[in-house]
Amino acid sequence: MTDKRSIVIKIGSALLANQDLLTPRFGFLQRLLEDVARLRADGWSVILCSSGSVALGLKIVGETPETAGVSDKQAAAACGMPLLLNAYKQVGHEYGFEIAQILLTLGDFEDHRRFLNTRNTVHRLLEAGVVPIVNENDSITTEQIRVGDNDRLAAKVAQMVGASDLIILTGVDGLYDRNPDDPEAQFVPEVEDVGLYMDATKGKSTLGTGGMATKLQAANMAQEAGVVTWIAQGEVDRPLSTVLSGERRSTKVLANPNPLSGWDSWIANRLQMAGSLVISDEAAKMLGADDRPITRSQIVSMDGDFTRGDVLHIYDQAGTELARGLSDFTSEELRVLTVNPDTPAEQLLGYRSKGEVVRFNNLVMLQSHHLQWDAPSSMVYEVAPPDEDSPLRNA
Template sequence: MTKPKTIVVKIGSALLANQDLLTPRYGFLQRLMEDIAHLRSQDWNVIVCSSGSVALGLRIIGETPQSAGVSDKQAAAACGMPLLLNAYKQVGHEFGFDIAQVLLTLGDFEDHRRFLNTRNTVHRLLSSGIMPIVNENDTITTEEIRVGDNDRLAAKVAQMVGASDFIILTGVDGLYDRNPDDPEAKFVPEVHDVNDYMDATKGKSTLGTGGMETKLQAANMAQEAGVTTWIAQGEADRPLSRVLEGTGRATKFFPNPEPMSGWDSWITNRLQMAGSLVVSETVATELAEVNRPIRRVDVISADGDFTRGDVLHIYDSNGVERARGLSDFTSEELRVMINNPETEAEQLLGYRTKGEIIRHNNLVMLDTRHVLWDAPSSMSEG
């Protein structure tokens, strides 16, 4: 018996909610769930990462996408989530399958233990024939602790479950080399390196929190985990099957032929930056050539408020990101060691340590296939 393949589907708010009435678009849901039922009959596991709870709740609390602040959106999510799940439940029931809700926050992805616990829950649901619907828990998250967009959240889910395919359904039929409203815009059918198109991705939808830029970031994260990614038009009939069968127009992002291990992928595919380090050009080059840790003497400066086990972004003295790795110290401990280079780490911290900031097996060098992060503006202050 062959093992079912898994597909993760991300659906944007504009597809799920009527932009004027802020009510569920049942016609779209009917087409989507019918197609999902078809895929399930073909031995596909399907996971849906759904936006829409905030949009559907705005009308209930008397707000609009333009007027709503953070607390308004949290309240709207609390009101809209039952409407969203009820819509999925009703339509799913017509096609004979059950759904389950999985609410996540940033910490569920950034903390490795919680990451594994979430993965186990999703796999358990799939083994029972239940379709997980994953949402960010917008009712409790603030800007500091939220993922920020469901595109990258869905990419992390695809990485987490080892999906074969990741489809982002949106209002356009794929990626263009510039704003698709431009009459000279050209459709891009295939992408190997998303960095070639990042400059053409500014702007976002009215109801959603992410535009094409976040979709390319999400595609890059999925590529590195060995997942084939697609951006496709959600309004089409059989929006998922037509992509997988190659009969519909969509942009295909090819997976890296040498995907990272699950551990390395978890380290490098971040949703937020916990902290960062600056090392010299010499040290950065040495790290790329020799399998060695980052030691206290290598660190020129540190930025951010982080704890032991957080992933740090490593920059060279020119501000170019070179690696990411798991910190063995808190930001406070690290700064104490940096500011007192002549004193033994054990004497400064009160416990025995080698002073290795990031161990070599917890350090991943970045290459040209990654979307690099800009250095924090505060890093120039040392």
């Protein structure tokens, strides 16, 4: 259920760190946290998703945004996080509130138990009147196991806590229908279907890891969970309250009026793809129409190395993503099942199973405005009887 008094604020690196000196921008922090105090006085619970640790630590490790590699950025994050938190703490105390740090990784969102544990921690901090400051744990993450950008991280946090609003503060005043450097670019004040504008979102900031594309992806994840997203310029007085009051220009991405449940939203809104299935055209026509699961006989091809409980992306044979759902099998078990279609599942697996790949109650059909993921180019595993000498035959 959406909490009408919770709001998530995402702040980009370019707002928090001086691009030349790579030091905290205390003037911006004063304006930001003064407005946070204003919202708290009005009864809002506020969560900050803050970039900036890598940028603030680069000078300490002797690197620049242009020269830093993966290990440099990991070390810079370790050095910069104390600087970032100290800046927040100093300014926050001026306005009478405490802060807390929560460092997350991809697994904290993709594993449901860790997702719930994180949510409980955030709610407990809010109950105590503490402002949580959430960031990805950049000092230990690599490209393969990271969220990748704090826009989508903020959207996942908003989904997690059931917030009503997500404000993404950035260096521009919102979304344009094309590159804003184009003199014919038109400002877009309100968005219902973000997919209509994805082609217009190119480029990213020097210090940040994402551009307008990641902001729209984040907004789409938020709107499917019933959260309104605002994309706005951060370099103003009262950067938050003026957005909520409509006193200045920003782009508002409307919430879905019929949002997914918390469980369905967790399944449908992924940060990375664990695995994927292509099902037959006949199965695709019936998908979601009744209480039938996805079975091994319906699978045409599959991709990825996944474990039981991972979320799979479900495609038709034309490559259109239809749904997402929890796998009842590991990828290796599923390969054994699909290439031995006439052998009972119990005989192949060594334990009793109905052979349902995705149960109906763990399947979520994608709604019309939900951004789809392209089918993996590596999806070449065709389900067909293996050679007689294959280890998969009657495995």
